[in-house]
Amino acid sequence: MQLTSCISFLPRCLALVLLLVGGSAQSGTDPDRHSHEHTPRLVIGITVDQMRPDYFYRFWNHYGEGGFKRLLDNGFLFRNAKFRHGHTATGPGHAAVYTGTTPRVHGLIGNRWYVPELGREINVVEVPDSTYTTVGGGPRAGQNRAPGNMMVTTIGDELRLYSGERSRTVSVSAKDRAAILSGGHTGDAYWFDRATGNFVTSTFYRDELPEWLRSFNQRGLAREFLQRTWEPARPIETYVESRPDRNPYERPLPGLYRATFPMDLSEIMRQPNMDAGILNVTPFGDELLFELAKTALVEEALGQGETPDMLLIGLSAADIIGHYFGPASKQIQDYYIRLDEYLADFLDFLDEHFERDEILIVITADHGAHYVPQYLHDLRIPTGHSNFHTRLNETLREQLRGHLERRFGTDLLLSISGPHIHLNHPRMAELQLDPAVVRRETVRFLQSLDFVGGALSADTLDQAEFTEGVRGRMMQTYFPARSGDVLMWLTPHTRGDLGTGYTGHGTPWTTDVHVPILFYGYDIPHGQSSAPVAPSDIASTLAVFLNSPFPSGNTGSPLNDLLYGH
Ligand SMILES: [Zn+2]
Incomplete structure (x- = not known):
């Protein structure tokens, strides 16, 4: 390795330089840690769709040592993060996190919006005059999927431009809009096709699925998970932080009469007109997504190049479970207990591939949620x-x-x-x-x-x-x-669309705009802050850590506690 290539971003280069000059230092304590020579090798962004900040604390006694507790005991938590836009939905929210701005600038004013010239609503990731088709999906997979309605760059886009197109972003989610908008204009995005249970992309990105994704799909994990029964991970009588399982405020899964445990997915799948989308009304949809993320990380060799990469994970089952059962439910409690286990497993996996200060993890949400109005x-x-x-x-x-x-x-x-x-x-x-x-x-x-x-x-x-x-x-x-x-x-606690879901989000009120922001790894100090910040501050914070320009429409500010807090 030539020293000149150490203008590159690798901390191991810095370590090499220090070794050669006879010094030894932990890069995490180096006073020049924000110099151009030191950046994370891999940024991992995890957006838990519909996560409220209180889920950390409400279910704390149920969490193991390796998941949320590891992240909170070592990372930095912002407890007063609120979105700066009012229509709190998945498309605008994911875009806000990675573009560092609001719908006023990024242009994504909802998950869909009405276009008078077309006489219909368009989807946030539908580019109506395009000819993009879905790659690898079934007949019902959405068409014309691309990030073209997003008027600005993401931090991933900026990193790619800054690195001479060497840095890469891979974005995965069950939802197309979460994967596409997080991945930006220059990343790769993969999402779940409910008809086939496969992960797919759009011809906007590529004409064929990469070989590793074809192999992943062929493993048939979705089909395997659809044989499961969703039961509480722990004895349900220990779930004292949520309401009784049988109550009038929840919506049964399609094909079931009761919104109570256990839920036998194979029984649901035997009924007519059911598809693999049911997986994402259970925690298993997000378990599957972590498997995909791990495979993508290895197969795409993310974080192994000369410049930093980004792996973005949008956990959608969290949101869909929230819509069906609400924040007070046994099902939400069970979801977060399981998510804690998925995170612990994922952190163990990262330990096998990276030193802690080589990766930077940020966990946030695209919006919160309100209790069931009824x-x-x-x-x-x-x-x-x-x-x-x-x-x-x-x-x-x-x-x-x-x-x-x-x-x-x-x-x-x-x-x-x-x-x-x-x-x-x-x-x-x-x-x-x-x-x-x-x-x-x-x-x-x-x-x-x-x-x-x-x-x-x-x-x-x-x-x-x-x-x-x-x-x-x-x-x-x-x-x-x-x-x-x-x-x-x-007004607060009011929904216009009762009937399509018992509860959810979408309002400009605290319940829906208040979300967690948690940073972990790299040289993130341990601590917490109640400063008023927003998820649209994340993109410019990452830009500072990565030395890249801020996204083109950025209006947020870097989170200073992380930069000078220790
Ligand atoms: Zn939702």
Whole structure:
């Protein structure tokens, strides 16, 4: 190895230099540790979809020594991290983590949004005018999948550009949007195809699956896991931190009548129209993903090159279990007890391949979650629901449509897509109605409904600058060309879509924006902070550790506690 190549990023090069000059030093304590010569060899980003920060502490007594406890006892935890955008969903959240900015800049305003010119919603990772097809999937696999709607670079993109395209990012998740948006424009992304149980990609990335992934798929692990029964990992009577398993606030898995343990997956799979997607309503979906991540790390030789690489893991079962059962459930408790075991196993695996200071791990979430509204309602905690048999979104749509019709003589409502309300512009032009007047009337009416938390018109969002609180978060959710005419949000503990899931996320309230940020490895100090930070601070923090430029639209700030905290 030539010393000139030690301008490279490898800590082992630094160690070699120190050896040659007769010194010896631990790179982790070297005063020049943030010099250009010392960076992690591999960054591992783990995004636990829908993870609330309280899960660390609620289930602490059930965790072993090698998983969460190892990470928290040695790493650095940010306890007051909140997303800066208001529509808390998987696409905008994953993008915020790795682009270091908000939907206002990265452009991903929801998991889907309405496009008036197309007369339909598009998926966040669907590029409508493209011809990309899915590689390795079944007939129902999504088409036109690519990161093209994301208007800025990710930290992985910047690392690749900075390294002369030597650094690589591999991103895996059960969900296409999590894998694609984390992986950026220049990484590789692989996600789960529910029809076949295989991991797939898009022709945006490559025309054929890599050989190692074909072999992985051929192992048939998904099929094997689908023979399992989901039972509590420990005696259920020890799960005292969650509500009784049988309760009215949970949703049975497809094909089952009760949302209680045990859940026999092979019994579900014997019923018509079932597919491998059921795996991701159990912890086994994320167990499978860790197996894929380990295989990718070895087969792609990540962290073994001259420049740092990134391995990004999006754990989606965490979210889907949360939607079905809610944060108070035995199932969520069992998921986190098992995740702790998966993490311990993964950390052991990393120990076999790397020194601790060669890797940098960051764990966060794409959004939080709120308790099941009906559960809170029954505890006499106010919600915006007067009954749980109708969906508030439908009530809202009917009432707003009726109001605009009475006021302006015609139906002017085109679409409500998440928080984004689109009005019918051709019709307003026909009737010579001033759109600003219709928008103002829409806001006024919405704010008269007691389950609506607030609304802002595009006129206000174009002219004002809200920097704090819920309005500040909604401001960061607004991307003019995609957001429509009015942005709206409901009161806390209120869901517009009851019926598709008992609970979840999506609101700008604390329950949904508050997530953990945990750094571990490299020369991360041990500690914790309650400073107000955001997951969109992660990308620039990584950039500092990697010496790379910040992502192109970055608005977050590096987490200073990690850089000068010891
Ligand atoms: Zn979700």
